[in-house]
Amino acid sequence: xxxxxxxxxxxxxxxxxxxxxxxxxxxxxxxxxxxxxxxxxxxxxxxxxxxxxxxxxxxxxxxxxxxxxxxxxxxxxxxxxxxxxxxxxxxxxxxxxxxxxxxxxxxxxxxxxxxxxxxxxxxxxxxxxxxxxxxxxxxxxxxxxxxxxxxxxxxxxxxxxxxxxxxxxxxxxxxxxxxxxxxxxxxxxxxxxxxxxxxxxxxxxxxxxxxxxxxxxxxxxxxxxxxxxxxxxxxxxxxxxxxxxxxxxxxxxxxxxxxxxxxxxxxxxxxxxxxxxxxxxxxxxxxxxxxxxxxxxxxxxxxxxxxxxxxxxxxxxxxxxxxxxxxxxxxxxxxxxxxxxxxxxxxxxxxxx
Numbered sequence: 001x002x003x004x005x006x007x008x009x010x011x012x013x014x015x016x017x018x019x020x021x022x023x024x025x026x027x028x029x030x031x032x033x034x035x036x037x038x039x040x041x042x043x044x045x046x047x048x049x050x051x052x053x054x055x056x057x058x059x060x061x062x063x064x065x066x067x068x069x070x071x072x073x074x075x076x077x078x079x080x081x082x083x084x085x086x087x088x089x090x091x092x093x094x095x096x097x098x099x100x101x102x103x104x105x106x107x108x109x110x111x112x113x114x115x116x117x118x119x120x121x122x123x124x125x126x127x128x129x130x131x132x133x134x135x136x137x138x139x140x141x142x143x144x145x146x147x148x149x150x151x152x153x154x155x156x157x158x159x160x161x162x163x164x165x166x167x168x169x170x171x172x173x174x175x176x177x178x179x180x181x182x183x184x185x186x187x188x189x190x191x192x193x194x195x196x197x198x199x200x201x202x203x204x205x206x207x208x209x210x211x212x213x214x215x216x217x218x219x220x221x222x223x224x225x226x227x228x229x230x231x232x233x234x235x236x237x238x239x240x241x242x243x244x245x246x247x248x249x250x251x252x253x254x255x256x257x258x259x260x261x262x263x264x265x266x267x268x269x270x271x272x273x274x275x276x277x278x279x280x281x282x283x284x285x286x287x288x289x290x291x292x293x294x295x296x297x298x299x300x301x302x303x304x305x306x307x308x309x310x311x312x313x314x315x316x317x318x319x320x321x322x323x324x325x326x327x328x329x330x331x332x333x334x335x336x337x338x339x340x341x342x343x344x345x346x347x348x349x350x351x352x353x
Contacts, residue, residue, distance in 0.1 A: 021118040026148025035146065039124060043131040044141040048107070056142045058107060058164070065169050068103035070094060071162035077351040079126060079156050082196045083211030086159055087130030089287060089353060092214045093238070094163040095137045099218040100234040100290065102173040102225060103165030108134065109143040110161050115154030126157065137216035139163070170229045177232040178253035182293040184319040185303065187220060187312045188213070189265045190242050191284035194349045195273045204276070206269045215288035220311045224292070227305045233293035236286070238353060240344045243282045245291045246329045247343040258330045259319025282331070283344050285352050293321060 024031040041049070048056055060067070074090045091108065098105040110130065114123065134141060192213040199210050217236060224231060233253070235245045242264065250257045266274075266281045274281045288311060294302050299317055306312030329341040 019120050021114045021116055021120065021123065021148060023116055023148050023150070025114065026146060032146060039127055040144065040146075043127050044110070044134070044144070046140050046142070048140060048142040049144075058142065060106065060164070060166060065171075066167045068098050068101045068165045068167055069163070070097040071160065072097060073158060073160045074353060075155070075158050075351055076197065076353055077155060078197075078200055079122065081200055081212055082209055083193075084214040084287075085126050085129050086157060087126035087128075088133040089212075089214050090159040090161045091130055091133035091137060091139070092216050092287060093353060094161040095139060095216045095218050096236045096288075096290075098163050098165035099216075099221040100173070100236055101165075101167060102171035102221065102231070102234065103167045104222070105137060105139045105163055105165040105218050107142045107164045108139050108161050109145075109163075110141050110159060111145040112147070113154055113158040113160075114146065114148045115156050116148060116151040118154075118156050123157070130159075133216070137218060168225070171225060172229075173231055173234050175233060175235065175249055175252040178249055178255050178293045178321050179232055179295070180255060180321055180323045181296050182232055182321040183296055183299045183317050184246070184257060184259055184321065185292040185294060185299070185306070185315060185317050186237070186242065186264065187217070187290045187292070187306060188288075188314040189267050189270065190237065190286060190289065191266060191270045191274065191281035192289075193287040194241070194284035194352050195270045195281075197352045198277065198349055199273060202277070204273060206272070208269055210267070210269050210273065213286055213288035215311050217288065217290055217311060220290070220306065220309045223305050223309045223312070224302055227301050228294075228298050230298060231292060231294050231302070233291075235291045237289050237291055238287060239285050241281070241283045241285055242291065243280075243329070243341045244344055246341065249291075249293065250329055251327050253321075254326045256322040256325040256328050256330070257319060258322060258332065261331045262334045263316055263318040265314050265316050279348060282341060283348055285349065287353065296320075
């Protein structure tokens, strides 16, 4: 990741004279123009962004298929955490939301809400991370906005990203398409991101550092679709974790879901942290893991493809879709019992994305 050098800029007068964000950086005047010209434009610049109009004109007819559109806002605290930061998270989260409909992400819009007093160096580091994440995901920032709020009203930095992608012809993935007999697959370990954030807040130390799993999943989804279009549901297990995803899909598709707790991959250090904090890893957020529902005959083919990809090496089949108890999710425990896994009733870990 390249962090801009403020000393090397040729004419960033307000940026050199103001080491922190001030209200003038959101005024719409010269200071705001310099912030865009000397920070955002060099990092995010492309021919589409250079239109610099009130909106950007895009030509996506050549891509074919249906459009997918999404938006999300990121308020994570702290802004920089083990394994990532709010900039990388803002890109990956929106890219992943598009990918969960089978879409090929193309373009993002980024809105920055800056708090007066935010160190310019921090903004530079996060913006560089955001630009690197765009490059890794293969998307372009084509529009954006910057606002500055008074000190004490913004917690440093909030980012909103909206994204557009194209769904290839023949792909139909939606929350209400789970079918009886489908296998339930997860792409990797659960709870990494939420516990990485919590470990920083609580000052928890482990033999190996717990890092966020924030990554773009569009490449993994493309690999999965490369072996079959017959994938019924995809969902990234963010807020509410695996439990929220399974409950949402069971309700939307009017089916029952059962899974084996012992088959859900969880890192030992994450499990230890959950035990220490009295948390259930099934309810902890991820930012780089997906849940897939695929027909039983395709399970091995899809798992082989996932495990050949860098972000699916720990993919595992954990359960199945049933006709019984529609709308309910049942976990079979390691000791041979069963329990209902409810939808989370509140925010276990606030400000994690």
